[in-house]
Amino acid sequence: MEITRTVETSAPVEKVFAYLTDFENTNEWDPGTVRTTRTAGDGGVGTKYHNVSKFLGRKTELDYTVRTLAEPSRFVIVGENESANTSDTMTFEPTRTGAKVTYTAVFEFKGAAGKVAAVLSPLLALALKRLGDETAKSIEQTLERL
Numbered sequence: 824m825e826i827t828r829t830v831e832t833s834a835p836v837e838k839v840f841a842y843l844t845d846f847e848n849t850n851e852w853d854p855g856t857v858r859t860t861r862t863a864g865d866g867g868v869g870t871k872y873h874n875v876s877k878f879l880g881r882k883t884e885l886d887y888t889v890r891t892l893a894e895p896s897r898f899v900i901v902g903e904n905e906s907a908n909t910s911d912t913m914t915f916e917p918t919r920t921g922a923k924v925t926y927t928a929v930f931e932f933k934g935a936a937g938k939v940a941a942v943l944s945p946l947l948a949l950a951l952k953r954l955g956d957e958t959a960k961s962i963e964q965t966l967e968r969l
Contacts, residue, residue: 824948826955827927832966836922839966840895840915843924846872846887852965854957857882868892874902879950885909907932924962928955 832839842848845866849856857875864870872887885902887909892898895915902909910929915922930951 824931824951825927825929826951827925828955828959828962829923829925830959830963830966831918831921831923832963832969833921834966834969836895836915836917838969839922839924840898842966842969843913843915843962844889844892844894844898846870846874846889846900849874852958852962854961855954862886864889866892872900878954883907887911905933922966924966926959926962 843852847859847861849859853859853876855876855878857877859872859874862871862873866889868889868891870889874885874887876883876885883904883906885904885907887900887902890899890901891912895917897915898913900911902911908931912927912929914925916925917923
């Protein structure tokens with residue numbers, strides 16, 4: 824399953840890139856995040872983060888690794904746990920008045936979670952749509968404060 828959202832901000836692209844690619848900042852802009860902590864690395868490719876989130880009323884934990892950090896245009900981070908793999912891609916473009924960010928999150932459920940996800944696909948799609956909308960709104964509000 825995949826969700827994509829685009830937001831625009833008056834903040835400069837370099838500042839937006841630096842802020843969003845420090846994944847510990849999900850504590851501030853991702854409404855599903857309970858806590859994200861860096862567990863290894865300096866923020867560059869290979870840096871690892873541990874994320875605790877709430878989704879559909881359940882707490883879930885994922886370990887993320889930065890795969891791509893191409894300043895100031897592209898960031899890819901992948902996460903995994905026993906029931907899911909995720910890939911989050913952000914692209915950054917300067918605009919006349921600031922920056923545009925496109926955020927795509929891909930979720931692949933595995934094992935028993937994959938079987939349940941297939942059955943609950945319409946409900947899950949609706950929940951992910953709502954999460955995407957809330958996240959986009961939160962990112963936009965947070966970036967305007969930079």
